[in-house]
Amino acid sequence: MDTMRSDQTNNIMEKAIRYTQAYTQAPWRKQLRGIGVFLAIVLVLVLLGSLFISVTARTATLGREIQRRRQEMESLEYEIAQMRSELAVLTSAARMRERAEALGFRPVGPDEVLYVPVPGYAGKPDVALATPARTVVSTRPVISPAFTRSWVDWLAQQINAPVLPLADLP
Amino acid sequence: MNIRYAFRFISMGVFFAFVGLAIVFRLVSLQSGAPGERIGEVEKYDGVELVTLDPARGNIYDRDGHLLAGNQIIYEVAIELNAVQNPTSIALAVSNVLGMNFNEVLALASQDPEKVANTHVLLDYFVPYEQAVKLQALKDATDEAEDPGKTADGRPHSLRGLVITPRYDRSYPEGSLASNVLGFVRKDGISVHGVEEGLHYLLSGVARQTVVSADPHRALDLPETLHGADLVLTIDREIQGALEEILDAHMKTSGAFQGLIVVMDPRNGEILGMANSPRMDLSGEWNIDEVFAGQRSYNMAVDGYEPGSVFKIITMSAALDSGVVTPDTPFTDTGALQVDGWTIRNWDGGAWGPQTMTTCMQYSLNVCLAWVATEKLGQTRFYDYVRAFQFGQPTGIELARESSGVVRFDNSDGWYPIDLATNSFGQGIIVTPLQMLRAVSAVANEGRMVTPHILKSVVSRDRQYDVTPQYAGQPISAQTARVMSDMLASIVESESYTEMYPGYKVAGKTGTGTIYDSNLTNASFVGWGPVDDPRFMVYIWLNKPTSSPWASLVAAPVFVDVVERLVVLMDIPPDEVRLQLKAK
Numbered sequence: 001m002d003t004m005r006s007d008q009t010n011n012i013m014e015k016a017i018r019y020t021q022a023y024t025q026a027p028w029r030k031q032l033r034g035i036g037v038f039l040a041i042v043l044v045l046v047l048l049g050s051l052f053i054s055v056t057a058r059t060a061t062l063g064r065e066i067q068r069r070r071q072e073m074e075s076l077e078y079e080i081a082q083m084r085s086e087l088a089v090l091t092s093a094a095r096m097r098e099r100a101e102a103l104g105f106r107p108v109g110p111d112e113v114l115y116v117p118v119p120g121y122a123g124k125p126d127v128a129l130a131t132p133a134r135t136v137v138s139t140r141p142v143i144s145p146a147f148t149r150s151w152v153d154w155l156a157q158q159i160n161a162p163v164l165p166l167a168d169l170p
Numbered sequence: 171m172n173i174r175y176a177f178r179f180i181s182m183g184v185f186f187a188f189v190g191l192a193i194v195f196r197l198v199s200l201q202s203g204a205p206g207e208r209i210g211e212v213e214k215y216d217g218v219e220l221v222t223l224d225p226a227r228g229n230i231y232d233r234d235g236h237l238l239a240g241n242q243i244i245y246e247v248a249i250e251l252n253a254v255q256n257p258t259s260i261a262l263a264v265s266n267v268l269g270m271n272f273n274e275v276l277a278l279a280s281q282d283p284e285k286v287a288n289t290h291v292l293l294d295y296f297v298p299y300e301q302a303v304k305l306q307a308l309k310d311a312t313d314e315a316e317d318p319g320k321t322a323d324g325r326p327h328s329l330r331g332l333v334i335t336p337r338y339d340r341s342y343p344e345g346s347l348a349s350n351v352l353g354f355v356r357k358d359g360i361s362v363h364g365v366e367e368g369l370h371y372l373l374s375g376v377a378r379q380t381v382v383s384a385d386p387h388r389a390l391d392l393p394e395t396l397h398g399a400d401l402v403l404t405i406d407r408e409i410q411g412a413l414e415e416i417l418d419a420h421m422k423t424s425g426a427f428q429g430l431i432v433v434m435d436p437r438n439g440e441i442l443g444m445a446n447s448p449r450m451d452l453s454g455e456w457n458i459d460e461v462f463a464g465q466r467s468y469n470m471a472v473d474g475y476e477p478g479s480v481f482k483i484i485t486m487s488a489a490l491d492s493g494v495v496t497p498d499t500p501f502t503d504t505g506a507l508q509v510d511g512w513t514i515r516n517w518d519g520g521a522w523g524p525q526t527m528t529t530c531m532q533y534s535l536n537v538c539l540a541w542v543a544t545e546k547l548g549q550t551r552f553y554d555y556v557r558a559f560q561f562g563q564p565t566g567i568e569l570a571r572e573s574s575g576v577v578r579f580d581n582s583d584g585w586y587p588i589d590l591a592t593n594s595f596g597q598g599i600i601v602t603p604l605q606m607l608r609a610v611s612a613v614a615n616e617g618r619m620v621t622p623h624i625l626k627s628v629v630s631r632d633r634q635y636d637v638t639p640q641y642a643g644q645p646i647s648a649q650t651a652r653v654m655s656d657m658l659a660s661i662v663e664s665e666s667y668t669e670m671y672p673g674y675k676v677a678g679k680t681g682t683g684t685i686y687d688s689n690l691t692n693a694s695f696v697g698w699g700p701v702d703d704p705r706f707m708v709y710i711w712l713n714k715p716t717s718s719p720w721a722s723l724v725a726a727p728v729f730v731d732v733v734e735r736l737v738v739l740m741d742i743p744p745d746e747v748r749l750q751l752k753a754k
Contacts, residue, residue: 062386063387070392074395079243084241085240085241085242087237088236093236093407107738108738110738126626128634129235129402129627132634133635133636
C-alpha cells in the first residue's frame, strides 16, 4: 500500500515539474529579458538626456546671442547719441546762418514779404518725435503664433478650422 | 547564453561605451579648451557681475525738433590690474594717445594687484570720442596681432588690462543759444538752472546698479535701461536767435547791465523765445562764476523786481473793470498827491493839468494812477484784483528757481496806506516778468489769463505726450480787456517810436522803475500784437541802462526791432493784408 501511494505521489510530482517546466521560461531567457528592459531604460534615459542637452545648448546659444545683441544695442545707442549731437552741431542756427550768408542770403524785412494765400495750408505742423500718446495701437501680435502655441493648440485649430475657406463654399 | 545573441550584446556594449567615451571626451575638451577658460572667468566672479545701467539723459528740442541739448560719448579709461600683462605697453599707448606722463602711467600699471585696495585704477574720466576710438583701435590691433612685437624688457606687447568704457556726457550743439533757458549739467552730473534743473526728474532717467547673472539661460533677467524722457520746448530756435541778436545790439547801445526779452503766444501761454544777456556758451569750456560775476540772476524771466509803470496796466484794468473810471474820466494833475503823510510825484516832478484816464496812461502819470487806486478803487478792491491777477504766486513754469515775487497785501504785516499808492504804479511790489506776462495776457486775450509754459511735449517710451495749455482765470471781463487794449494801442500809435513798423496795430506800455538806493533804473516794456488777433506778447527788461534811464528811450526801441523780426518769422501779414486774406 505504501509503495503504491509513494508511486502515485511521485507521478504527481513529475507531472507538476513537467507542467512547471513547460510553462516557466528558461533562466537564460529571464536574464535576457532583464538585460533588455535595463537597456531599454538606459536607451530612453540617453535619448531624454540628449534631448535635454540639445535644448539646453540651443537655449544657451540663444542666451549668448541675446547678451551679444544687447551689448551691440548699447553700443549703437552711444553711437546714435554721438552722431545726433554731431549732426545738430552741423545744422545749428549759427552754422546755417553762416552758410546762408556765404550763399548770398540775408534776413528779409517786413516790407519785402509777399503773402500768398494757400488753400488748405494750416501753417507749420507741430513736430512729431514719436507716436502721439492717444493713438490706438494695433493689437496684432508681433510674434507669429507658430512660436507661441503648442502643438495641441495647433491641432485644435486645424480641427476647428473650416475645410474650405468660407468664400469658396457653394 | 545563446551564441547568436552574443553579437548583439557586444554591439550594444560597444555602442554605449562609445557614447560614454564621447561624453567624457567632450567634458574634458570643454574643461581644458578655450570655452573652459571663458567659463573659468565667469566662475571667478561667482557667475554674476555688477552692471551699471547708465541711462541716457533725455534730449531737449525746440518746437521744430532742432536739438538744443543732447548727449555725446565720453570715455573713461582705466587699468584693471588683475588683467595687465605688459605695463610698458599700456604706458606707451596711453602716453602717446592721451598725452599722459609715461612714467606715472607705468607706475600705476605696474602695481601688484594683491597689494592694492582697488585693482581698478582710473586714468582719465573725460576722454573725448576721437582719442578713445584711437586707443581702442590700438588695443584691438595689439590684442589680435599674431606677432605684436616686444617691448624693451622682452615681453610681448599687450594692452590687456586697459579698459575703455563709454558713457554719456551732455552736449549743447547750439552753443550759447537759449543757454539761460536750458541751464546746464555740470561735469559732476548735477543739473543747474533752467529746464535742466526744473525738469531733471523727467530728463534724468533711472540710473541703477544691478547684479546680473552671467548665465546665458538668464539673459532676459537684465532689466531694461530706463532712459530719460525727451522734451520738446515751445521755444522757436529762429525767434530765439533773433531775440538774442536784438538784445545784444541794444545792450551795447543802452549800456544796460543785464537784459531780457521774452516772447509769449498770448493765446496759449507758449514761450516762443526768452533771450537773456549775458549768456554762456555751453558747448565749450566755461566758468559760470566768471560769466555771471556780479549779475543778479541766471535767467531774469524768473527773477523778481519792481516793474514800474508797466504795472499801471493792472491798476487801470482793475479800475475800468470795477466801473469806477472810464477811458474819458477826467483828472486834474497838480503834480502831487498826499497819501499817509507821503507825497506822490510824477516821473518828471511836473504838474500835467487836466487829463483823462487815457492820457494818464499815455504820459504815465504816477499821481493820476495813485489817485485812481486810493480815491477810486480803494485798498480792498485794488488788492482783490492783484490777487485775481495772481501776483505773489509763481507761474509754475518749468524753469528752476522761479521767484514768487513779493506783494504786501493790505492784510499783511508791515503794510501801510502808502503801499497802495506806490503799488499802483509798480513800486514797492516785486513781480517777475513771467507774472507780468501772465497778468497782461488777460488784457490781450479777452480777459482770460494764460499760464506761461515752456514745455510743449514729453517723449517717453516711444510715445509723445502733449502739454495742454492752462488758463489761469479771468480777472477782468472781455469788455474791459478790449477797452484796455484799445487804450494801450492808441498810446503806442501816438508815440514816435512806433514809426518803424507801419501796418501793424500793436498795444504796449513802458515802465521805468527806480532802483532803491541808486540813480539807476529798471527799464521795461510790455506789448503785443496784432491787437485784434494777438499772436505775440513781448516783455522787455533792461537792468540799469546807462544811455538813458527812461524805458521809452531804451526799452521801447527794442520792442520795435522785435516786432519787425517777429512778423516775418511768424508769418504775420500787415493788418490790411491779413484782413483781406481773412475776407477771402
